[in-house]
Amino acid sequence: MFLRKRFAVFALLVAGAVAGLCWGLAPLRAADPVPISCPNRQTVFLEGPAPPSEALLVTLGERAVGGGVADRNGFYRIPLRANERPGVYPVEVRLRGSRAVVARFTCFVDVPLDSVPETPTLPAATRVTHVPLPTSTGAPVITPVTVAPTPTAMPLATPVPERTVAPSPTPTVADSPVATSTAGPTTTPGPTTTVTVTPIPNANSVRVIQVALRVPGLSNEEYVEIRNATTRSITMTAWRLVNVNRNDVTPYVFPEFVIAPAQTINVYSAIDEDDPEVGEFYWKRTDVWRAGDRAELRDASDRLISFLIVQG
Secondary structure, eight states, rough: OOOHHHHHHHHHHHHHHHHHHHHHHHHHHHOOOOOEEETTTOOEEEEEOOOOOOOOEETTEEEEEEEEEEEESSOOOOOOOOOSEEEEEEEEEETTTTEEEEEEEEEESSSSSTTOSSSSSSSGOOOEEEEEOBBBBTOOOOOOOOOOSSSSOOOOOOOTEEEEEEEOOOOOBBSSSOOOOSSSSSOOOHHHOOOOOOOOOOOTTTTEEEEEBTTTTTTTOEEEEEEEOOSSEETTOOOOOTTTOOOSSSSSOOOOEETTTTTTTEEEOOOOOOOOTTTTTSSSOOOOOOOOOOOEOOOOOOEEEEEEOOOO
């Protein structure tokens, strides 16, 4: 009888320790938002650990947008279907009863995963940060260049450090839309300026680094340089490289390929056989790029990963 009592006490202590460990996972998960791509009208799944058999609620800002139940092994998989303006939004998975936060995500709706919104545009009570598409008179609207995933507010009137301004008689846009100032001193009418934004390195992206055009007398090679700026291998099978300005150019589709951490690869405008082992790929045609074209890198689900405007 004495041994049975000691065994029962020991079993209760072990069960309590295991339960404490399971419940302790949630704060660690919730403390580090995970960036995810959330294209409008497409379903993505939020996954992770949670207390077994607990009812869960998904919120976008402070608005409930879905929910589910963790299985008996303490794992949830909840669908999320965005229907928002393009921007970056905070998403949380909470316990339905106590509203305790189980996990946090940063949802990138119709913008690259490494975008940074310049200013929040919704009231503070919603706790949602939008990235509105900037517009400029006489110039096309272009999605912001890939930047870091952590939302960082920056004054509209202060140029981003990576931007350089040079006088130009006609409005043109390279790599990003012309910045529009909404506050500050009145601007005296003068020549239109060209704003050039260079891609900002980011630890969570595969980025288009440059599009090199042929230069008569100097180089006969035309190619796109792509780099894995992360510390992990990324599968690029069925990813596409697209010239969005030319309907006559069929997108290049990557074969079965995994890009290594910090690896740089080239896609040549030439007719030859792909060599994934050395990171050289061939478009099977020449004359792909022209100055002003927009090069887009999209994954197998057609989500925008990175883009660059071709410079002359």
